[in-house]
Amino acid sequence: MDKTVDRLTHQMELKNVSKEYGQTEDPIPAIQDVSFNLHRGEFACIVGPSGCGKSTLLKMAAGLDKPTSGEILFCGEPVIGPHPKISMVFQSFALFPWRTVTGNVEYGLEVQGVPKAERLDSVEKYLEMVGLAGYAHLYPKQLSGGMKQRVGMARALAVDPEVILMDEAFSAIDEFTAETLREEVADIHADTEKTFVLVTHNLVEAVELADKIIVLSTRPARVKKILDVDLERPRDKTRPEFVDAHKSIFALLKEELETTLVRRRISRVPEFQRLTDIEAQS
Amino acid sequence: MAVERYLWLASLAAIFLIWEGSVRLGAVPESRLPSFTATVLTLASSLHDAGFIMRVAQSFLNLTSGIFLALAVAMPLALLAGLRNRFDTTMTPLIMLAGALPDIALLPILVLWIGPGNAAAISIAAFSAFFPIYFTIREGTQDISKDLFHVAAVFNTSRADTFRKLILPAISPQLFTGLRLAYDFVWEIVLAIEIFSGVTGIGLYISKAVEAGDVAEAFAAILAVGMMAILVDRLVFGRAERWIRRWID
Numbered sequence: 009m010d011k012t013v014d015r016l017t018h019q020m021e022l023k024n025v026s027k028e029y030g031q032t033e034d035p036i037p038a039i040q041d042v043s044f045n046l047h048r049g050e051f052a053c054i055v056g057p058s059g060c061g062k063s064t065l066l067k068m069a070a071g072l073d074k075p076t077s078g079e080i081l082f083c084g085e086p087v088i089g090p091h092p093k094i095s096m097v098f099q100s101f102a103l104f105p106w107r108t109v110t111g112n113v114e115y116g117l118e119v120q121g122v123p124k125a126e127r128l129d130s131v132e133k134y135l136e137m138v139g140l141a142g143y144a145h146l147y148p149k150q151l152s153g154g155m156k157q158r159v160g161m162a163r164a165l166a167v168d169p170e171v172i173l174m175d176e177a178f179s180a181i182d183e184f185t186a187e188t189l190r191e192e193v194a195d196i197h198a199d200t201e202k203t204f205v206l207v208t209h210n211l212v213e214a215v216e217l218a219d220k221i222i223v224l225s226t227r228p229a230r231v232k233k234i235l236d237v238d239l240e241r242p243r244d245k246t247r248p249e250f251v252d253a254h255k256s257i258f259a260l261l262k263e264e265l266e267t268t269l270v271r272r273r274i275s276r277v278p279e280f281q282r283l284t285d286i287e288a289q290s
Numbered sequence: 291m292a293v294e295r296y297l298w299l300a301s302l303a304a305i306f307l308i309w310e311g312s313v314r315l316g317a318v319p320e321s322r323l324p325s326f327t328a329t330v331l332t333l334a335s336s337l338h339d340a341g342f343i344m345r346v347a348q349s350f351l352n353l354t355s356g357i358f359l360a361l362a363v364a365m366p367l368a369l370l371a372g373l374r375n376r377f378d379t380t381m382t383p384l385i386m387l388a389g390a391l392p393d394i395a396l397l398p399i400l401v402l403w404i405g406p407g408n409a410a411a412i413s414i415a416a417f418s419a420f421f422p423i424y425f426t427i428r429e430g431t432q433d434i435s436k437d438l439f440h441v442a443a444v445f446n447t448s449r450a451d452t453f454r455k456l457i458l459p460a461i462s463p464q465l466f467t468g469l470r471l472a473y474d475f476v477w478e479i480v481l482a483i484e485i486f487s488g489v490t491g492i493g494l495y496i497s498k499a500v501e502a503g504d505v506a507e508a509f510a511a512i513l514a515v516g517m518m519a520i521l522v523d524r525l526v527f528g529r530a531e532r533w534i535r536r537w538i539d
Contacts, residue, residue: 072443089446096444102437106459106537116445119455147537167445 019203020046020069020171024078027064037228038064041078044222044234048170051197051204053214055257056224056232057265062207065229066173069205070096082171092120095169099176101156103148103163109135110144112159116167134162137196154185161193174206178213190216194242211261215254216243223260226268233260324506333510342495346514349491352408353480356415357472363416364424369457371424372431382428389421393479397486406487411480418479419472426468430461463538466530470523477519
């Protein structure tokens, strides 16, 4: 933990964020009253059961979607749309297939109107950082999944963001490559002042990378618990502290899933159903 | 790789050889089908004829204008249909209905409305080019991954840039397929309207040559049309195809 995290100011704040889908008369709640803060330079992981709304939460932080109620602040200002200092990495890599590696990495700068020479300098720097120097002229179809995600990382970094949002960034890559990528992301995090938010369902990954883990409940997503992970970096997965941290989060999620299952099962018992019907009528 | 690119020339040569051989060996009477060499010689002398060149150019101009007109109308509609579900569900069935109309049967009606002339030729060309262009662009637009739009949004891409840097390249494979299909359909319909209603062009030239019993001249004209089609295909679509093949999965 040689890196100083500014614990005084909140860089990103989520205040009672809720998201509902469907008609206004009969909305389907997806996210309910989620609040948490991120410090500058912090690595946060959002974990939760699959389909709980983690990715929706991340999209709202990116300004791609709006909360139904509550607000998201970045440096004290409400996020009302995409912000130049907030960047994103996608599970599907989402590279433009008709652009070369260079073309993809420079995209953000290009639409900002940065001159070509300057863009190419950045491209070179970030391709170097993600270990893709020498692949600049290739098209995405010529790259492996891991390499594609490196391009996705370089593209996100190239606009020099303060916050990098990662949506299941390592889930579509084979485990061996994903592990190397995680280590590199940890290095980039250690070497820069950037804040990372990773949505994942991989708890080992979360413990490996996070300063803070936000555990969400089943749908509608609420904050079940926020845990600080105070383990020495680089983290060794075999150390007892690591194993303990992983176990405790696993237990939390297991409990969450079981209570949901019990709730669902009970609601199928006829007597219980009748009771709830009576309750609903009164 | 370089050899493969010119392989089509070999198959073309084979066809010409069979043509030449079957006439020379007397399998087909020369009054019905002139030999390949005779056709080429007639074509060579026709190329000195300003009238012939004018007619080929006229047909080609009508056809190209029709395709561009169709593209100009179909593109915005197809993009809307591809991006907005509601527009798609209201408009596309109507367009399918219109597309099911046989364009050859529409010819006499069109000529009745706007008279026999280039305007009629361009209109019918645009009509028959519209459908392949509309449906291919619509499909291409629907196929664009949502995440690519998210990327564009995250980097604050303007509307104009979203069109130029995302939508246009993303639909380009389907767009070129559509244009290629349209180009094939339209040659036929343009020649048909010329023959049917006497619009000046290479179609009328062919029909008059046959009536006059000059089969070699008719075949020379047909050969010219074929050459022209191959030329455009190689120069325009071949180039686009090579670019697309470089990056498409």
